[in-house]
Amino acid sequence: MESITVHPTMPNNKDHKLHIAMFPWLAFGHMIPYLELAKLIAGKGHRISFISTPRNIDRLPPLPPNLSTLITFVKLPLPQNANLPEGAEATSDIPEDEGPYLKIAYDSLHQPITQFLTSSKPDWILFDFAPYWLPEIAQNLGIPTAFYSIVLAAPLAFLGPTSPEVPPDDRKLPEDYTVPPKWVPFPATVSWRLFEVLRLYNQISGDEKNVSVLHRFMEAFRGCDLIVVRSSTEFEPEWLNLLEVMHGKPVLPVGLLPPTPQDDDENVMWRSIKDWLDRQSKNTVVYVAFGTEAMLSQEEVIEIALGLEKSGLPFFWVLRTKQGSDAVKLPEGFEERNEGRGVVCRSWAPQLKILAHDSVGVFLSHSGWSSVVEALTFGRPLVLLPMSNDQGLNARHFGEKKVGYELPRDERDGSFTGEAVAESLRMVIEKEEGRVYRNKGKELKPLFGDRKRQDLYVDRFLDYLATHQRRRLI
Structure with missing residues (x-):
């Protein structure tokens, strides 16, 4: 050439x-x-x-x-x-x-x-x-x-x-x-x-x-x-x-x-997801996803699951796990107890379309820049749980700008509790002190989109x- x-x-x-x-x-x-x-x-x-x-x-x-x-x-x-x-x-x-x-x-x-x-x-x-x-x-x-x-x-x-x-x-x-x-x-x-x-x-x-x-x-x-x-x-x-x-x-x-929008409204998977999202109230759904590469540990999966359950909020969780004997497991009975209120999706999900839906009120994310751009393109506030590389630095940066609230963790080992997950989600999605994050998402939507x-x-x-x-x- x-x-x-x-x-x-x-x-x-x-x-x-x-x-x-x-x-x-x-x-x-x-x-x-x-x-x-x-x-x-x-x-x-x-x-x-x-x-x-x-x-x-x-x-x-x-x-x-x-x-x-x-x-x-x-x-x-x-x-x-x-x-x-x-x-x-x-x-x-x-x-x-x-x-x-x-x-x-x-x-x-x-x-x-x-x-x-x-x-x-x-x-x-x-x-x-x-x-x-x-x-x-x-x-x-x-x-x-x-x-x-x-x-x-x-x-x-x-x-x-x-x-x-x-x-x-x-x-x-x-x-x-x-x-x-x-x-x-x-x-x-x-x-x-x-x-x-x-x-x-x-x-x-x-x-x-x-x-x-x-x-x-x-x-x-x-x-x-x-x-x-x-x-x-x-x-x-x-x-x-x-x-x-x-x-x-x-x-x-x-x-x-x-991101460039995708025109696949006829996709069977999206239709079933959209049906579930359509049944939820506006700005109430917790969307949970940690990108294509972050693999949660067994302890992290359990605490996130317990936090989603304790929050009482509807949730859509894209859960990627290792296969075989190393596969992490949800708490026993978790999916049965939350049937109708929550969805656990173990395959790829159309993230852009989900974030664009009016029912989504907060995005629980690893604070990867691409995911944050997608969230703010639709004005969604974030709860941040950084996993690796630049994500921790991003989380501090986004915290300063009030586009996301970082989930409290142990300073030495990075562990967190289900209670902290529930409190963080409820604060950003419902409480007065979370209004700054909700407002900032709306304020930045015109810039990011x-x-x-x-x-x-x-x-x-x-x-x-x-x-x-x-x-x-x-």
Whole structure:
């Protein structure tokens, strides 16, 4: 595939059609936001090469017919790793503790992606945190790079600076990560709880066999020409500005990427869910879902179940569990006792359609950014129960902005009680003290659901890429 050559005297950037390569990390929580941005860019006539592994590409949602000629999927086979199950190509295919082996296999794509970039010569490549080695390859080939982060600016800023103008990160102990960093110049609570740091400490520190996640992020910041964030200046202006100072390079928000509605009203599963939701009163249903990858422990499932029962509220719970002997179980008789008032769904559920329904009053979520965007697109308040990675930092950030109430937990081990679940849900959905969360959801709905505003963000982003490209060619 050849890139389009641009003549320096072209009249304006809208006439300049780019060829952009995208290389997300092997997690659907990363691939889907990359694909959403790819569709918005292709919708403006630019070409996309979307690079991943064969099985992951085959599992992505189908493209709209009008974009199929502009988005090309590039399949790079994932090298075998003896520590991974056969056919494992995404984080959803493996337990969390096997994540380092998937990163090692991913790092082995160094050579095939070099070959692809050499032959296709895209105008830009957007890459994720994991391929920290990619900027050097691209630089040698004369291809500019943008680190496209699906993570918000606030948790990115927490990770640490690369600019010599900013005091260096000297955190060493787990406790050092439980307070906002010294380089944050404004009041903030964005930090990890102690139990979160202890769970993530290996990813922060790494070892002789594994490159730490923190190192990957820092090298991505250092090596890229541009930092692109799935965020908006209306939502977190102070953090986006700080990020620019911390890394001494341009930071561009690319918008909130609200999800594209799906037209499958005739789907049999949705019809039965809708029938149940239609029978519930407005703003009363607790929707419970923890994304595609978080696996609850037996203790967590029991306490959530007891909390839903104690709350007395109608609920729809999307419960993903491991199969076989490791499968977690609901408390005995739970489903029978709550028949009619609650639904436990053990398969995929149409989250967008559920959140859009008037009966939903609160979303109990892991505070993953994609889920929060979906909730706020429909003005739903949140109760937050972060599980891993950036979710704890997100939860503090969202708590500051009053878009979600974080469920109280034990500081050392992260445990929580059914009573805390029930109280948190009732507070946000019914009580006077929860009105601030309900009002904030309604207030942000126009921002998160604004497709014209999203379109402007993409236009500004493409304008920057085209201008930068033109300067290089003059």
